Amino acid sequence: MAGKPKASKSKRSSILFKMVSTAGTGYYYLARRNPKQKPEKMLFSKYDPVVRKHVEFKEQKLSS
Numbered sequence: 470m471a472g473k474p475k476a477s478k479s480k481r482s483s484i485l486f487k488m489v490s491t492a493g494t495g496y497y498y499l500a501r502r503n504p505k506q507k508p509e510k511m512l513f514s515k516y517d518p519v520v521r522k523h524v525e526f527k528e529q530k531l532s533s
Contacts, residue, residue, distance in 0.1 A: 482503055482504075482505060483501045483502060483503045483504075484501065484502065484503075484504055485499060485500075485501050485531055486499075486500060486501075486502070486528050486529065486530060486531050487499060487500075487528070487529045487530075487531050488500050488511070488513060488515065488526035488527065488528060488529070489526060489527055489528075489529045490517045490519070490520075490524055490525075490526055491524055491525045491526065491527055492517050492519070492520050492524045494517055494519035494520055495519075496517050496518065496519050497526070497529075498515060498526060499531075500528075510527070510528040511527075511528045512525060512526070512527055512528070513525070513526045514526070
């Protein structure tokens, strides 16, 4: 069945990374960012349920 050729999908430009707790609990969030728009590393204050308080989370490369 020869139909229309499929349009190629564009590759997603955003990267997936871990936001790791600075409290040292090992708890992390997964996040996504576009390195072309935000080249600097991200730093957020988010809730860590292990220590039950808000702590800073730093960007870390996702191991694959």
